[in-house]
Amino acid sequence: MAPLRSLERDYPIIDSNFQQFCASHGIFSAAHDKGNENCELWAGTQILSPQSIVEDLLIHDLYVLVALAEQHSTSERLKQGITQALSIIDGQHQPWLNGMELLEDAQQNKHVLSTGCESIDTLLQGGLHEGHLTELVGPSSSGKTQICLQAASNVAKKYMGGVAFFDTGNSFSPKRIAHFISQSSGPADKEANHKILQKLMSNISCHSVFDFFTLLDVLHQLKSNLRFQTGGQLRLLIIDSISSLITPILGGRGSHGRALMISAGFLLKKLAHEHNLCVLVTNHMVGGEGGITKPALGESWKSIPHVRLRLSRDHGGNICEMSIIRHPYMASGKAARFMIS
Incomplete structure (x- = not known):
């Protein structure tokens, strides 16, 4: 993967704190396996890449994730991170178009x-x-x-x-x-x-x-x-x-x-x-x-x-x-x- 800091320039809210929060609750355990190419070692801690977060958000209960975030002192920033990740998902899909627009x-x-x-x-x-x-x-x-x-x-x-x-x-x-x-x-x-x-x-x-x-x-x-x-x-x-x-x-x-x-x-x-x-x-x-x-x-x-x-x-x-x-x-x-x- 590219260096994590280069990805964080595009999505600054999805920082190491947000990723550690996800990892600490085992939400993205599929990407935690030792040697998995979809994670990185940064400052001695295993950190998930933004791509991994986006993919796993698609298959997890967001209400549970928000509830877990609210238990932290940085809950507002964590919830902003969840919102940012969802906007990335939305950006990967084409908008709704009617037949004339498609033509x-x-x-x-x-x-x-x-x-x-x-x-x-x-x-x-x-x-x-x-x-x-x-x-x-x-x-x-x-x-x-x-x-x-x-x-x-x-x-x-x-x-x-x-x-x-x-x-x-x-x-x-x-x-x-x-x-x-x-x-x-x-x-x-x-x-x-x-x-x-x-x-x-x-x-x-x-x-x-x-x-x-x-x-x-x-x-x-x-x-x-x-x-x-x-x-x-x-x-x-x-x-x-x-x-x-x-x-x-x-x-x-x-x-x-x-x-x-x-x-x-x-x-x-x-x-x-x-x-x-x-x-x-x-x-x-x-x-x-x-x-x-x-x-x-x-x-x-x-x-x-x-x-x-x-x-x-x-x-x-x-x-x-x-x-x-x-x-x-x-x-x-x-x-x-x-x-x-």
Whole structure:
């Protein structure tokens, strides 16, 4: 996690006193386990992070928490901390909108970005929609990373937009990106092509993210940066793969992992909506009933992405098929076949 003091600059009322109050009553015991990555050691005392407080507030009795706070000499400040945490929760959800407001939002400042693959763009009526969280589901070696890399290179070149690629398993390949860019380059001398490649590669930033709590940190940092972005606007955020980060926190029977997963999903949707981003994440497949495979992350996750796409690949071949599992504008089951090299 980021240093606690840096988080307290955003939420000063959720200070060490408030967090110690929570911990002393065992309200957030799920995050107290020794070695848990969602807590910190600060001044010799185990302290919960604000993210942990917000998540656990969702599943605890607030009336009991307020009653416990009133027994302390700093009760007013503690109750203000509870109110602040609830406001953070409220801020993570979109406001209520009527049908006309939703239509206007869909029509304004929401573009479609080409993936660089004609068949996929035709299937998706142009490509990836800004403001949407799109999930690409498929088994290992089905071509998920290739599509992510191709989309990244195409957005960097065609739209001169910024791309953030969160690499969770050393899948990012700058050589592959350079290959896609050079494939679509027009005739020019070697030196000119090299300058173009340098410029376009600089539009793509890669971040190594190997655990869920690092993901939360990087997303919150990205959220702060987007408030003040100038020049080359970020157009595409890719997480390959999100399931490899979330699966480890879902173990056990408790609801804490699922609450964290849902919070991350809403944060991604909030980033997409507020900053007109295309957010593309990949997910792997797991075994289901009767040996039929299904997307990982379970029932709690499947309703979060705006768009869910399934990818498969012919055994031993280079022909892929993409089908629509869910899309707000298109019928489920539509599919397209294409070749990858």
